[in-house]
Amino acid sequence: MSQPLKPRPDAFPPVPENNDVKAIQMATTIAEMADWDRYPTYSTYVAMMNRWVEQYPSICRLDTIGTSVNGRLILCMVIKGESAMDNNPEFFYSSTMHGDEVTGYVMMLHLIDTLLSGYGSNQQYTDLIDSVDIYINPLSNPDGTYFRGDNTVSGSIRYNANFVDLNRNYPDPFGTAPLDPEQPENTAMIAYFTNHHFLLSANLHGGSEVMNYPWDSFTSSQRPHPNREWWMEVCKRFVDTCRMYSRSCFRDVNSEGYIAGGDWYVISNGRQDYVNYYHNCLEMTMEVSSVKTLSSDKLPSYWRFLQNSFVNYIKEILSITPDDPVAIHDVYAQTMGNDCNLALYPNPAGDRVFLRESMPMESVLYNAYGAEVLRLPAHQKVLDISSLPTGLYILRCGINSTKFIKR
Numbered sequence: 001m002s003q004p005l006k007p008r009p010d011a012f013p014p015v016p017e018n019n020d021v022k023a024i025q026m027a028t029t030i031a032e033m034a035d036w037d038r039y040p041t042y043s044t045y046v047a048m049m050n051r052w053v054e055q056y057p058s059i060c061r062l063d064t065i066g067t068s069v070n071g072r073l074i075l076c077m078v079i080k081g082e083s084a085m086d087n088n089p090e091f092f093y094s095s096t097m098h099g100d101e102v103t104g105y106v107m108m109l110h111l112i113d114t115l116l117s118g119y120g121s122n123q124q125y126t127d128l129i130d131s132v133d134i135y136i137n138p139l140s141n142p143d144g145t146y147f148r149g150d151n152t153v154s155g156s157i158r159y160n161a162n163f164v165d166l167n168r169n170y171p172d173p174f175g176t177a178p179l180d181p182e183q184p185e186n187t188a189m190i191a192y193f194t195n196h197h198f199l200l201s202a203n204l205h206g207g208s209e210v211m212n213y214p215w216d217s218f219t220s221s222q223r224p225h226p227n228r229e230w231w232m233e234v235c236k237r238f239v240d241t242c243r244m245y246s247r248s249c250f251r252d253v254n255s256e257g258y259i260a261g262g263d264w265y266v267i268s269n270g271r272q273d274y275v276n277y278y279h280n281c282l283e284m285t286m287e288v289s290s291v292k293t294l295s296s297d298k299l300p301s302y303w304r305f306l307q308n309s310f311v312n313y314i315k316e317i318l319s320i321t322p323d324d325p326v327a328i329h330d331v332y333a334q335t336m337g338n339d340c341n342l343a344l345y346p347n348p349a350g351d352r353v354f355l356r357e358s359m360p361m362e363s364v365l366y367n368a369y370g371a372e373v374l375r376l377p378a379h380q381k382v383l384d385i386s387s388l389p390t391g392l393y394i395l396r397c398g399i400n401s402t403k404f405i406k407r
């Protein structure tokens, strides 16, 4: 029998780590980030994001996803090549919704710098940026990270300023209401997902080294993700590449370095399952360092083994096409084990949307937050959606479902 798994850190209250405060070096200027062996102060972080836009105006722009409880910015760098097509697939990286899990924060900043500075000189990066619209949100819980103030990440906390765990605060597709009201950081993130169509994404954490693919809400024997085989291949490629640079990485949960989330530990109200289910986006959780708040001098060695895998993971989006056997068509329908014969037109829709065939029972319309917004009686075929805001909607009838965009 295999060894018992290490408990998922997410499942337990935070244990103060034995951080040597002296091991956390902060960069108070952009220049001090040159060797990537420090954490930026909050103002250095904001300055870096703005500097990149000044330096590379033709291939990037800065989005503000929203603001935190204490008014800090939740930023996203959008990287789109000069030769990019309008309909390129959209990819999303987002780190550090647990404020004390800061390795991914610096890794994402380093990735932004590497991609932007490599455009035009490194063929691999140039091709990638021209073929995929890359969105990178390095810090999704800035109040947790800068809990002791803008000038240090020492004393950072898992939670946001309301002491809510943002990874237990998403609408749960499988039925559990979050304990706390939806937090501003998550409301903003949900709106960002609703206004884009990310096909592939990842959220980054620390505390373990393991690639955690969906679902988190079930074990794989209870309900496997419809794209489980694809996930396992993608995770294996990620870990194998890291181990070419560090043989010891991604080993603290199991020898593979990847696992179905629920097989490690079942959680509800997490972001990963919400995104897979309601946004039809393949999102996974990357736990990238065993220590949550790494000593800053260790950051370059993590970058060394992670960097190629981060780039390659973006590239995996190009393997997701409608004709591909591993393609994601409708996670919701596949998860519920039906082949979705509820058909609607037009899509995107205006004020009204029509069923191709009337249904024998009542249908229920949900918004992207999972809230019920309308009911359609049995045997009717016209849904008046003129009073609803624009966005993604899901119509369910029994075990059947379909989704559409209202514009």
Ligand SMILES: [Zn+2]
Binding pocket: 010, 098, 101, 205, 206, 207
């Ligand atoms: Zn975490």
